[in-house]
Amino acid sequence: MSTDLRYNFEAGGQYSYHKEEESIAMSFNPFEEKPIKLENSFYDWKSLYPKPYNKKEVSPYTKLRVILMNGTEFEAVWFSHQNMRNCRNNDIRREMALIRRTEQQQQKRISMLKPLDENILEHTIGYEQLAVDLTAVLAMREPDPYVKQALDFALLEDFDHLYRYANLLDMEYGIKAENLVNRYVEITPGRPTISEHRFPIDDVRHYVCFKKAHPLTKLAINIITAAEQQTMNYYMNVGSTYTSDLGRKLYQEICLIEEQHVTHYGSLKDTTCTMLESLLMHEYTECYLYYSCYQDESDPKIKSIWEQHLEQEIAHLHIASELLECYEGTVWQKVIPDGKFPELLKLQPTIEYVKQVLPTVRLTTDFEDYVEVSEKYEASPFFKYQKLVNKNPVNNPSHMVIEKHIQKMDQDYRFETGQHPVSELRDRKADNIDIGRIRES
Numbered sequence: 001m002s003t004d005l006r007y008n009f010e011a012g013g014q015y016s017y018h019k020e021e022e023s024i025a026m027s028f029n030p031f032e033e034k035p036i037k038l039e040n041s042f043y044d045w046k047s048l049y050p051k052p053y054n055k056k057e058v059s060p061y062t063k064l065r066v067i068l069m070n071g072t073e074f075e076a077v078w079f080s081h082q083n084m085r086n087c088r089n090n091d092i093r094r095e096m097a098l099i100r101r102t103e104q105q106q107q108k109r110i111s112m113l114k115p116l117d118e119n120i121l122e123h124t125i126g127y128e129q130l131a132v133d134l135t136a137v138l139a140m141r142e143p144d145p146y147v148k149q150a151l152d153f154a155l156l157e158d159f160d161h162l163y164r165y166a167n168l169l170d171m172e173y174g175i176k177a178e179n180l181v182n183r184y185v186e187i188t189p190g191r192p193t194i195s196e197h198r199f200p201i202d203d204v205r206h207y208v209c210f211k212k213a214h215p216l217t218k219l220a221i222n223i224i225t226a227a228e229q230q231t232m233n234y235y236m237n238v239g240s241t242y243t244s245d246l247g248r249k250l251y252q253e254i255c256l257i258e259e260q261h262v263t264h265y266g267s268l269k270d271t272t273c274t275m276l277e278s279l280l281m282h283e284y285t286e287c288y289l290y291y292s293c294y295q296d297e298s299d300p301k302i303k304s305i306w307e308q309h310l311e312q313e314i315a316h317l318h319i320a321s322e323l324l325e326c327y328e329g330t331v332w333q334k335v336i337p338d339g340k341f342p343e344l345l346k347l348q349p350t351i352e353y354v355k356q357v358l359p360t361v362r363l364t365t366d367f368e369d370y371v372e373v374s375e376k377y378e379a380s381p382f383f384k385y386q387k388l389v390n391k392n393p394v395n396n397p398s399h400m401v402i403e404k405h406i407q408k409m410d411q412d413y414r415f416e417t418g419q420h421p422v423s424e425l426r427d428r429k430a431d432n433i434d435i436g437r438i439r440e441s
Helices: 003-012 019-026 060-084 090-111 120-141 145-173 215-241 245-266 275-296 300-328 351-360 381-389 397-409
Strands: 363-366 369-372
Touching: 060 090, 060 120, 060 215, 060 275, 060 300, 090 275, 090 300, 120 145, 120 215, 120 351, 145 215, 145 245, 145 351, 145 397, 215 245, 215 275, 245 397, 275 300
Parallel strands: none
Antiparallel strands: 363 369
16 A cells, blocks of 8 residues: 555544544545565564454454454455356466455455354354344445335344344353443344245345445445354354354354345346456455555554555456456446445444334335334245245244243343334333234234
């Protein structure tokens, strides 16, 4: 990165939305930066294994950024492997292999920031806090009404997952999740997890044309798809290693919902983009996220990691731009008309916004659209699937967690800043498994 930019980085400090600092941040164009030589940027073993954060001292948002960028790097690697398997040109494949190896090093480096003493369930609370706050932040600024609706819809499901895992954490470890999230997010029911099981045909959305979409929309779709995919993968990989049958069952159930979310968000991606156009957009998204993380990071050591990774991503972006122009005859401006970053991503408390969305818990999906459950016809795939999966609702894992907590402690575990906006979800001595799932007369 340029000397001037580095000076701005160091002088600017932590990112805030003051106009002067925002102007500096939003004037950054990664296409105008001189890229480093990528082949000289590999980390040795000492650099690849950074000192983990202290779970008792670090900001919850630092933990969330670690989870977010871990997932972003996995998406980059996964996307690259799929492209390699469908590309016949070995010159392109070699360039992608070079990028992919550095992406792999970045992902391995970020994943090691998680400390050994942070157990699976504690780390899971971070995943769900990220899912809530990230989705809400993206929705609050989203200019496309259809994409905003997609974000708001899944937001209430991840919000409920946080509540279920928090009850398990309290019951099995005696740890209050409100302390882990620093009370930045409420812990209370959303759309009940049991109500989220939909027939697969109802999880597919309309795709968004990236060439016409607002920059924030394109970034939001890429960011949230990677984040939800990371959550799905984490639950898929750690669920079987959890220490109780009840916990294993909960991870199994919620992991299947996260798969639905990956379909839900992934289907918003532009299917008309070429392989190299998509590669360019992936690299631009990573540059945007690392720049945002750097501006917002409070931990000096992790801040330096975001800066180092940004420098590598700028190099990736320039390679992607050259490949696009060389092999498809397309300049980067055709894909990203203005390379300057739009409003940066800033994780922040979103309690009030979530409260505004909570009254929509009765919504479900109908093909590409959203309807109240009461509007679904009785023979619809939604109700058929519910009867198959939730044949006996008392055996539903997410419901069992709450019921067992109530049996053990006389009520569920919550952290609320006021009365729940939905009256049917206020009872702390009974888990509502009908709202959003059963037709109301």
